[in-house]
Amino acid sequence: MNIKMNPFNPNATVSTNLFAGRTGQILRVITKLEQVKNGMPASFLLSGVRGIGKTALAKLIRNVAGANDDKLGRLNFVTSYYSVENGQDIGSALQFSLNELTDQLPKSAMEVLSSSLGKLFKNGKFSIGVFSAEVETRQSEEVIALKDQMVAVLTKLVETMRSVQQGENKDGVLIIIDELHNVSNLNFCAQLFRGITTTLDVKNKGFVSFILIGYEETLDEFFEHDVSARRLFDVINVDVMPKEEAKEVLVKGFQQIAVTWDKADLDENIMVTGGYPHAIQMIGYNLVDADFDKNIGKDDWKSAIDRTARELQTKEFADMYNFKGKNTLREKILDILAVSTRPLKQKEIADFCDGKNIYQYIAPLKKSHSIRVDPKTDTLELHSHLFKMAILLHIFPRIHEEGYLKNVMEAKS
Numbered sequence: 001m002n003i004k005m006n007p008f009n010p011n012a013t014v015s016t017n018l019f020a021g022r023t024g025q026i027l028r029v030i031t032k033l034e035q036v037k038n039g040m041p042a043s044f045l046l047s048g049v050r051g052i053g054k055t056a057l058a059k060l061i062r063n064v065a066g067a068n069d070d071k072l073g074r075l076n077f078v079t080s081y082y083s084v085e086n087g088q089d090i091g092s093a094l095q096f097s098l099n100e101l102t103d104q105l106p107k108s109a110m111e112v113l114s115s116s117l118g119k120l121f122k123n124g125k126f127s128i129g130v131f132s133a134e135v136e137t138r139q140s141e142e143v144i145a146l147k148d149q150m151v152a153v154l155t156k157l158v159e160t161m162r163s164v165q166q167g168e169n170k171d172g173v174l175i176i177i178d179e180l181h182n183v184s185n186l187n188f189c190a191q192l193f194r195g196i197t198t199t200l201d202v203k204n205k206g207f208v209s210f211i212l213i214g215y216e217e218t219l220d221e222f223f224e225h226d227v228s229a230r231r232l233f234d235v236i237n238v239d240v241m242p243k244e245e246a247k248e249v250l251v252k253g254f255q256q257i258a259v260t261w262d263k264a265d266l267d268e269n270i271m272v273t274g275g276y277p278h279a280i281q282m283i284g285y286n287l288v289d290a291d292f293d294k295n296i297g298k299d300d301w302k303s304a305i306d307r308t309a310r311e312l313q314t315k316e317f318a319d320m321y322n323f324k325g326k327n328t329l330r331e332k333i334l335d336i337l338a339v340s341t342r343p344l345k346q347k348e349i350a351d352f353c354d355g356k357n358i359y360q361y362i363a364p365l366k367k368s369h370s371i372r373v374d375p376k377t378d379t380l381e382l383h384s385h386l387f388k389m390a391i392l393l394h395i396f397p398r399i400h401e402e403g404y405l406k407n408v409m410e411a412k413s
């Protein structure tokens with residue numbers, strides 16, 4: 001049997017050679033890391049919904065930060081990536097992060113650390129955040145203790161790795177912490193990270209950068225307890241990809257396995273993904289799987305769309321939308337939100353429905369979590385990008401054949 005190579009996988013993080021787009025965000029981080037290299041600390045929060053590409057972006061940045069590439073800022077950092085487990089405390093996550101860094105340190109640096117850090121660094125391993133269980137410590141004391149330990153470790157780390165002999169020396173430290181929502185003591189994280197970075201800065205040891213990754217709600221909660229932390233973090237919003245970037249994801253995969261593709265079909269069909277990376281990977285996987293003649297054309301798109309639609313519509317969203325029966329006003333409202341490139345006000349939706357009374361439908365849709373409201377702008381949007389794709393796939397034929405919802409697509413954004 002001939003087993004086909006499939007470069008797409010919605011359930012794994014894309015490898016660096018297949019990573020596409022995100023140039024603006026990457027450059028923003030690289031520019032700042034060039035400053036960190038000169039002792040001006042900078043840290044980042046990557047924020048965005050599930051499956052939007054936060055982890056993939058962080059992984060790419062990590063690669064660049066350690067690559068020492070002339071074209072990409074000549075960054076020669078030691079780097080770590082750690083994904084927090086459900087209920088884990090931040091001290092433990094930081095300890096894992098520090099220990100991941102040791103593999104990248106020159107031997108001579110390890111010796112210096114052993115002789116200077118005492119019980120914080122023993123037998124080649126960092127040990128921080130372990131507080132006595134018997135003595136009840138107040139949380140504020142715990143933050144201070146943890147901060148002091150991190151500062152002590154990072155100060156020594158930075159000093160040694162910058163001063164070892166030429167060729168072995170490093171620019172700084174990049175610590176990436178993913179899945180921030182899992183942290184058990186999120187309420188003191190902002191204060192902790194602010195404490196660490198400002199203290200290092202004052203001591204002229206600001207060669208350290210943190211990247212924290214979370215959903216928007218998590219980051220709101222993160223800052224809630226320490227508003228001053230806002231100044232210290234660059235928030236980078238990861239959002240859906242513009243059309244050209246979304247196409248690039250597929251093109252890179254096709255090139256990798258040396259299949260050709262029909263440009264017009266790609267251009268016409270890419271919209272079904274809504275620019276959502278998880279959806280692009282799903283469609284990509286099914287396109288390659290459907291292909292027999294080493295050219296991704298109309299037929300492949302048709303079967304990939306059918307299959308992806310079936311996967312989504314029969315499982316996840318069967319209760320939220322009637323994919324089989326007639327389109328009622330409820331479905332029309334959801335169709336409009338699927339096609340729109342931005343959240344809409346209720347009045348706008350009503351206008352697109354020729355002024356029909358849509359208001360009675362809104363409350364149940366909210367209640368079933370099909371849509372969600374942004375209270376700041378009082379606008380509505382679909383609850384998830386995959387739901388959006390399930391609907392787009394369903395109405396796609398009508399969009400093309402009947403010009404369905406043309407008025408929504410042509411409306412000014």
Ligand SMILES: Nc1ncnc2c1ncn2[C@@H]1O[C@H](COP(=O)(O)OP(=O)(O)OP(=O)(O)O)[C@@H](O)[C@H]1O
Pocket residue numbers: 009010011012013014015018019020021022048049050051052053054055056057249277278281
């Ligand atoms: N720039 C990109 N180029 C190619 N594929 C990408 C890109 N960004 C994300 N992907 C792919 O999209 C899928 C979702 O991305 P990723 O896991 O990074 O999202 P996430 O925001 O971290 O999601 P979660 O919130 O679930 O952790 C993965 O299969 C990933 O490989």
Ligand SMILES: [Mg+2]
Pocket residue numbers: 054055056178
């Ligand atoms: Mg992730």
